[in-house]
Amino acid sequence: MSEPLLDRLTDPFFAVDDDWRFSYLNGPAAALLGGSRSELLGRAMWDALPDAVETQLPEALYGAMDDGSQLTFELYHGEVDRWFETRAYPSETGLSVHMRDVTDRRERRSTLARQGAVLEAVRDGIVTLDAENRIRSVNETVERTLAVDADELVGEHVEALLERAEVDAAAAVELGRAIGDVDLGIAPQRRLELEFTDATGSPRVGELRLVPVDFGEATLAAVVRDVTDRREYERVVGSLHEITRWLLDSDDPEEICAIAVHAGSDLLGLPMGGIWLLDEERGHLDPVAATASAHEELGGLPRFRRGEGLVWDVFERGELARYDDLREVEGLYDPSMPIRSEIVAPIGDHGVLVTAASEPQAFDATDVDLLSTLAENVRAALNRTERERVLRERTDRLERRTDRLGDVADLLSTELRGSLLAVEETLDDGEADGAAVDAARRTLDRAERLLADVREFASTATAVGPRTRIDLGAAVEAAVDASALETASVVIEDRATLRADPDRFAHLLETVLDDAAARADGAVTVQVGVLTPEGPVDEPRGFFLRHDAGGDTPSTNADSRPPDADGLGVAVAEAIAEAHGWTATVERLDVGQTRFSVGNVVTIERA
Numbered sequence: 289m290s291e292p293l294l295d296r297l298t299d300p301f302f303a304v305d306d307d308w309r310f311s312y313l314n315g316p317a318a319a320l321l322g323g324s325r326s327e328l329l330g331r332a333m334w335d336a337l338p339d340a341v342e343t344q345l346p347e348a349l350y351g352a353m354d355d356g357s358q359l360t361f362e363l364y365h366g367e368v369d370r371w372f373e374t375r376a377y378p379s380e381t382g383l384s385v386h387m388r389d390v391t392d393r394r395e396r397r398s399t400l401a402r403q404g405a406v407l408e409a410v411r412d413g414i415v416t417l418d419a420e421n422r423i424r425s426v427n428e429t430v431e432r433t434l435a436v437d438a439d440e441l442v443g444e445h446v447e448a449l450l451e452r453a454e455v456d457a458a459a460a461v462e463l464g465r466a467i468g469d470v471d472l473g474i475a476p477q478r479r480l481e482l483e484f485t486d487a488t489g490s491p492r493v494g495e496l497r498l499v500p501v502d503f504g505e506a507t508l509a510a511v512v513r514d515v516t517d518r519r520e521y522e523r524v525v526g527s528l529h530e531i532t533r534w535l536l537d538s539d540d541p542e543e544i545c546a547i548a549v550h551a552g553s554d555l556l557g558l559p560m561g562g563i564w565l566l567d568e569e570r571g572h573l574d575p576v577a578a579t580a581s582a583h584e585e586l587g588g589l590p591r592f593r594r595g596e597g598l599v600w601d602v603f604e605r606g607e608l609a610r611y612d613d614l615r616e617v618e619g620l621y622d623p624s625m626p627i628r629s630e631i632v633a634p635i636g637d638h639g640v641l642v643t644a645a646s647e648p649q650a651f652d653a654t655d656v657d658l659l660s661t662l663a664e665n666v667r668a669a670l671n672r673t674e675r676e677r678v679l680r681e682r683t684d685r686l687e688r689r690t691d692r693l694g695d696v697a698d699l700l701s702t703e704l705r706g707s708l709l710a711v712e713e714t715l716d717d718g719e720a721d722g723a724a725v726d727a728a729r730r731t732l733d734r735a736e737r738l739l740a741d742v743r744e745f746a747s748t749a750t751a752v753g754p755r756t757r758i759d760l761g762a763a764v765e766a767a768v769d770a771s772a773l774e775t776a777s778v779v780i781e782d783r784a785t786l787r788a789d790p791d792r793f794a795h796l797l798e799t800v801l802d803d804a805a806a807r808a809d810g811a812v813t814v815q816v817g818v819l820t821p822e823g824p825v826d827e828p829r830g831f832f833l834r835h836d837a838g839g840d841t842p843s844t845n846a847d848s849r850p851p852d853a854d855g856l857g858v859a860v861a862e863a864i865a866e867a868h869g870w871t872a873t874v875e876r877l878d879v880g881q882t883r884f885s886v887g888n889v890v891t892i893e894r895a
Contacts, residue, residue: 297314297316297517297518297521298316299316299386299387299388299389299518300314300316300317300319300320300372300386300387301313301314301316301317301384301385301386301387301518301521301522302314302317302321302384302385303382303383303384303385303529304333304382304383304385305381305382305529306381306382307332308332308333308334309330309331309332309333310328310329310330310331310333310336311329311382311528311529311661312329312528312661313325313328313329314521317387320365320368320387321336321337321338322338323336338365338367339367348361348374348376349376349383349385352376352378352383353378353383355378356378357378358375358376358377358378359375359376360373360374360375360376361373361374362374362390362394363387369391370389370391371389371390371391371394372387372388372389372390373387373388373390374386374387374388375387375388377522379526379529380529380533381529381530381532381533382529384522384526386518386522411429412429412511412512412513412514413426413427413429413430413433413494413511413512413513413514414426414427414429414430414509414510414511414512415427415430415446415449415509415510415512416501416503416506416508416509416510417446417467417506417507417508417509417510418505418506418507419471419507420445421445421446421467422443422444422445422446423441423442423443423444423445423446423448423449424442424504424505424506425438425442425506426438426441426442426449430449430512432487433486433487433492433514434449434452434453434486434487435487436452446467447460450463453484453485453486454484454485455482455483455484456483459482459483462480463480463482463496466478466480466498467498467508470498470499470500470508471500471507471508476499476500477497477498477499477500478497478498479495479496479497479498480496481493481494481495481496481515482494482496482512491516492514492516493514493515493516493519494512494513494514494515495512495513495515496510496511496512496513497510497511498510499511528658528661528662528665530551531547531548531551531662531665532665534547534551535547535548535665535666535668535669536668536669536672538669538673539673539676540673541565541576541670541673541674542576542577544666544669544670544673545563545565545576545577545666546576546577548563548577548641548662548665548666549561549562549563549577549578549579549641550577550579553579553581558643558655558658558659559579559581559643559644559645559650560578560579560581560582560585560643560644560645561578561579561582561641561642561643561644562575562577562578562579562582562589562641562642563575563576563577563578563635563639563640563641563642563666564576564589564591564592564599564603564639564640564642565635565638565639566603566637566638566639568755569755569787569890569891570890570891571593571594572591572592572593572594573591573592573593573599573600573603573639573640574591575589575590575591576639582644585626585627585646586625586626586627590621590622592621596621597619597620597621597622598611598617598619598620598621598632599621599632599640599642601619602632602633602634602640603632603634603639603640605634606634606636607634608631608632608633608634608656608659608660608663609631609632610629610630610631610651610655610656611629611630611631611632612629612648612649612651613628613629613648613649614627614628614629614630614648615628615648626646627644627645627646628645628646628647628648628650629644629645629647629648629649629650629651630642630643630644630645630651631643631644631651631655631656631659633659633660633662633663634663635663635666635667635670636667636670636671638666638667638670641659641662641663641666643655643659752788752789752792752864752867752868753789753791753792754789755787755788755789755868755891756787756788756789756790757785757786757787758785758786758787758788758790758793759783759785759895760783760784760785760786760816760818760831760892761778761780761783761784761816763790763793763794763797764778764780764797764814764816764833765778766794767794767797767798767801768801768814770794770798771797771798771801771802771804771805772801772802772805772806773801773802773804773805773808773812774805774808775810775811775812776801776811776812776813776814777811777812777813777814778813778814778815778816779813779814779815779816780815780816781815781816781817781818782816782817782818782828782831782894783894783895784818784828784831784892784893784894784895785892785893785895786831786889786891786892786893787891788868788891789868792864792867792868793864793868795860795864796860796861796864796865797833797861799858799860799861799864800833800858800861800884801814801833801835803858803861804835804837804882805837807837807838807882808837808838809838812835812836812837813835813836814833814834814835815833815834815835816831816832816833817831817832817834818830818831818892818894819831819832819885819886819887828889828892828893828894829887829888829889829890829892830870830871830885830886830887830888830889830892831885831886831889831892832883832884832885832886833883833884834881834882834883834884835881835882836879836880836881837882838880838882858874858884861884862874865886868889869888870886870887870888870889871886871887871888872884872885872886872887873885873887
């Protein structure tokens, strides 16, 4: 949009949502209510109304909201001593209110009689007709709007003017009926909207009023007010309400972004645009939705990393930015892109919404307001889906934890009963030698580790804190030193890094190695490697630990294997992997080796 439609209107105009909170105001409306846009947006209307109008608005607006029908009434604002013709337009998502100052009209009613309707609107287009519907006069506004000389029209039938304004046949018939109603006294006046074309060929909308007059040969006056900007403003506000409803109906982040981008283009008239969301694990902004024009112009959407271009800078600052000519701006991601101007609006912590154009100076203050509002609506929708996703995941984790704790209780009961019986037998044997006592101590140590694992599993196994980049080989070596393995060597087949909660990841490795220690009869070799997915893409997607501590349990999937097949420690390791969004499996190989594999680790990279 090339002109600030919202701010050009001199009439106050505002919109409220279903909760009676301001969702939009233009400048005159904010001034009339005694505040600024930023102060009033989001506030309850009843809290912001001046005392001078507080007792007049509620009943009328409540009626319009409840009935779902348009309402027109006059309102007196005592603080400014003005009368306003107030129109309320209800919709499914709220209410739009337009206020027009009619103080002068009211004051003239008592003295101007039938000519008052013409005199009050001298700046509007005025055409007078005689009893034969022939044009008796047109004012300068009509001449200027249609690029026509009054002398060419006077004496012609009104149809000549309608043809000049390119009014379609159906509208012309409706106008003819309205003229007849006023001429015959069926109606004291008639009001209707008329679409026409101005001298530049641009489509316009006129609000036309027909009133009887007694002015020489003229018996009827047609007063036309250009309400194109007002109607466009109402359409934009209505579109924002509609887009917001669509956004709140979706629970998929990518669908939310697609709705915002395409609705912003189709309904709000914004040119090519797209949305980039933050990939927290990889640490970059990923394109998730864009208009077809953006794909065509750019030949594919870039991915922005920290410090790369204006988009990342705006996301990091958290403040909307408008660039009128990118050729005058430093720090562009790709100066060769065919983009000359753009607006970048942050979507909270989620990412950014961008609209761009191939020509400079393509955006104005109105576009900034529109994009800012759209970005805020997207942020609210994404926040809601994030909360719902977290709730679902938490519910799933609690259900899985409940199931596992039941299995853990069975395992713990069996393990501790056996351990305590073994210790009891040793202590009952009064002649137990040192080896037997050492065996008893090892049994008690095993029981103590079991209790520690139970506490870990029941409390924090599924909790994951902030993730940092970790060297896989170094982490395994540190875990070997901290584990119960007495003699072990580490063979690192592949050097790699990944992002994980360092404390949880260390405990994952230690529990796997403690399980190996429980099976080991001597020195143990631990091998570390990277898993590569099947197919032509040579990218790592996970890692494995393989040790030769023995064990003859056959290969089984982690989701279906009972916890006692591999010990509680391995169950804890699987829970920690699951909390990171990974998958874990344990295989007992025929050669006396055990392989613990972790897949779906999207952040792993070969060093």
